[in-house]
Amino acid sequence: MTSPVFFASKIAFLHAPRLHRWAAVVLALLCLGWEARLAPAAVPIPTRPIYTNQPRFRIPFRYDPAELERMSATQILLYVSDDEGIKWRKSQAVAPTDGRFTFNAPGDGEYWFVVRTQSADGSLTPAQESIEPGLKVIVDTSAPQLYLTVRQSQPGWAQLTWKAVDTHLKPSSLTLHYKQGNSTKWKPLSFVPNTEGQMQWQIPTGGNIVVKGTVQDLAANTGKADMQTSIAPATDIVPRTNVPGLPKPVANKGRGSKSNTGLYIPKRFSETEEGSAQFKPVRQDSTPDPFAPSPSQQEGFVANTKPIGSRWHDDETTSPNQAQSDLPAVPFRFVNSREFNIGYKIDDIGPSGVSAVEVFVSQDNGDSWWKFGVDDDRKSPARVKVPKEGRYGLAMRVRSGVGLTSDPPQAGERPDMVIVVDITPPELRLLPLEQGQGVANNQILIQWDMEDQNLAEEPITLYYGGSAAGPWHPIAGAHRNTGRYLWKVGQGVPSKLYIRIQAQDAAGNTQTASTDYPVLVDLSRPRARIVDIEPDGSGQRQ
Template identity: 25%
Template sequence: MNCKTLCGFALAAVLLGMPLHAETARKVTGQRRFNISYEVDENLAGLSSVELWVTTDGGQNYKFWGRDEDCVPPIVFEAPEDGTYGFVIIATDKAGNREPTPTTGTAPEAVAVVDTTAPLVRIDSPVGGEIFGPGTNLEVRWTATDANFGDRPVDVMLSSDAGNTWTSVAQSLPNSGSTIVPLPGAAAERYLVKVVARDLAGNVGQAVTATPVVLDGRAPQVKLTGPKVSPTGNIKVTYEAEDIGGAGLAEIILYYTTDGGLTWNMYGKDPDLTSPMEFRSERGGSYGFFLQAKDRVGNSTVAPRPGTRPELVTLIDNMPPKVELLSFNGGAYRGGDTQDIRWTAVDDNIAERPITIEYSVDGGNTWQVIARNEPNDGIFSWTLPQQTNSNRSLVRVTAVDALGNTGAAVSRAPFIIDSQAPRSRASFDLEGRTPGAVIVRPVQPAVPATPAPDAPVQPPGAAVEQELDQVEKWLAARDTAKLGEILGILDGIIIREPHNGRAYALRGWYYLAKSMYGEALTDLEKAASLRPQDGSIYLNLSKVHFFRSRTMAESDRGRAAEEAANAMRYAEKALSLPPDDPDEYLFSGLALVQMGEVGQGSRERYNTAATRLTAAVEKGRSAYSVGVACFWRGLAREKLGELAAAAADYDRAADSFGPLTEEGKSARERARALRATPARRTP
């Protein structure tokens, strides 16, 4: 018999605010002390007491917990430990009617699960420290355990500020499993990963990666620092490189150019990723350098493309100054007289006050200094030593450049220093006659007469012409095996025939091919003075000035603009003279665009450049020259705002260079970038 019914009460317990009825109610709590409320519909006799009985084994055994003497709810219950507790309330009225004490098998009216233990959480992946590239999907895997989990108790969170704040990226996940978290596309961040699990009692357990995962969406930073000059072809190229995104450097790639950036070549990769990187060249000249850096997740700086300016220009000056002695090449001089020693000394990197002058009176076995640290002005007044007599005298002029390379010129033939007047003796016959009427007196040493003005230029002989024809063929074929022989032949011809303009022109061409622009300029200007109607000389002068402008563009824009203007002037001069060469149109256009690159551009110049380069395309002698003309015509049209035409030029340049070459790839990339650029108005 139900005591509540027998006693006439309508009695129910309320556990933690939830009513308990005939069916057993169950609640999970994270508190060990809580209230048990109850409701009583009193009968006529009224309520006398309320008892609380507790079971911890599902109703097998009950223990009396306590009595509510005032019969006013709630009853305070405090669990001694975590566990499952069942409750039964026994009421007694003032007439002595009492509900039966619960026995084995009595079902609890209410059940409370006391759980103060947080869930155990483990992050299986990532473990921390992993590095990801931009746009990566991060897989998070975890395992969480607890006796009182609900259906989907787990959330995943990220923090980019070392755990100060957290952003939820996935919610209501199973207690064990995985989820995919998209990482931002371009940021450079470090993220802590946290997995949070909550049980039904409100206990929270969590796990956080010990170190952040790294999202690296930034390219490394790299900067060339030197050197600007090198005395040898073994250059220690120094640089600064840092991967600011955190992935770490993977590659440092060195590119070089010998034409101011018109074309680029990949030299190689730095094996230890540590400055300096060694660059080797067997010839001197001006080299432009560019570095590309890549990190371990694929972020990269750009590679140079045709027309890209060098980040660093280094002059490899392993060539001595070129010195020529213009006087004291044979002849006779009186001791104590003052004569001018004349010379020329040419070097792109000549030192300040670089000249040392010496003389020898024993054919070069020993030398005495005349002067040191003289300016390179080509003249020095020398008072010849008195009381000296020698027919084996020599003068030597030595020049030094800024890197210590020395060049010297010695008298091509010994000269005489004579400090003693000759004497002669008259003889007489016995009759007192003087044969030949010779008058005897001291004679002063002969002083060389002032050289006569240059004689008219005589055409070189047939043998010389044949030598020059052969040199021209070697130069046109770019026969590198003959370079040493070429210079020897030309030097010999110029010594024998100092007015041979064709020899100077070919030697200037040789120096141009070697990127020795100072020497090339000297010889080509001399050639132009001797052969003023030869258009090929002015074309090569245009090339020299163009390449010098490219090498100066970063360091001295004012001089670079002057060089570009000279390149244009000489190209226009070449166009007005025979022979007709496609390169005349090419370098006229290149010079006009280059003027724009160094701040001297105008719409008129870009239009003229496009016209000249169109002629170069039509007359081009090779696919490569057509590619260069198309690429630079694209630059001109881009400046004019003709973006579609410029993109088409870049595509044609790529086809001409070859789609697999670095030049071809760069041209194609520029075309794609241009097509993605909104149309703009030309300033």
């Protein structure tokens, strides 16, 4: 197989599988950090490692022949460290005209590289022993391990538990599909990718089902797994059993716990290729406004993906932006951030106390439910981070110290509250102004086009200013989105006016537009008054 090539301007394979990430690097230009000996780099040296599943790769370099001749350079040396820069060893020495190194990694691991030039007198540039790496490569030839467990949670329902294990896992690459009976068509399961999680969906007619999954790591190694089971039709009565392979369920099988046996929380919630930091519950003793802004350093709890209700959909859920008329008749709030607080109050606490506060989410107005996470500290508010824009119905369940809890929300159960996450500003365009003529010179017709899925009741505010940079003064209060406003300019405003319009949606996202050129408004009305009378000298006396 052809070795991957680490180019000066990018990283790629020649006639081989492509590397997972791109980075800009010119190893021969590392000398610039200590002494300007080679041609300047066009791009910064990368600091993040590059992942590859090929142990053999090439590292081309470029150089300025005139500079090397001035230095009397005879060799270009490649140094490598496999212990994060503690010790360096010379890997190769090539002539400047060779233009590249070829490196064979002895095994998986992280390798740091630097380049030094050797002159005819034996001196090295850079000369110091402690040097910063210009390239970090992680060689990973091991495929991720994916574990699937599929079972019947109740007649007509399939429950899937997954866990993906890899040092450099890419959780967002996880895909899950299933097929039923003799069908050859695989149907995708919709879920939020995590390193581990649990979900269930409806198989009303029952039968044999097969579930398969794939997941990749950052080096593009692929792990696969499949599992099958038999599901009884929804009309059958089959005793429930514990989920096999799970060390401990998050809820005991106490009163009203028929749908949450075996649920557990993943170690982290990932929204990027490399995963994100684990979120911890917000610890506050008071119960403030559930959607008041929180300090940036506060973090939310880990999220999970566990559909609980029926009417499961294989396709995407509702559109991220919904008109207000489509919202259910339950309390709702608009927020312009994917992170927000859920404020709650726990009533009827028994002597055993509270062991967990569980949050459930629905994106289809209660037709199906997911267990989103657990607020481990059991103190309001709980900070939540959702993966994208959209409409999120919320419900909460509290588990007592002895494991008693209410049923999870079921299919068709309406949310306790709906949060519409909207981070997209309105689309706004200010149309050319129209000014009255003659006695109507002081009238300016302001027109605009505005579109947004989540309009506020009065989303438009108009301003005027004496210059394009402001300051801006309100023309009137907030207006409905009528598309036009006739402004009768009064006294005390500048004769040259700039107009600005601001649009705001229900979530608080704003967009502004201003005129590029001023409008001349002359409110003066010239008039004459008699100040003197002079006799006409051309007249004759009587």
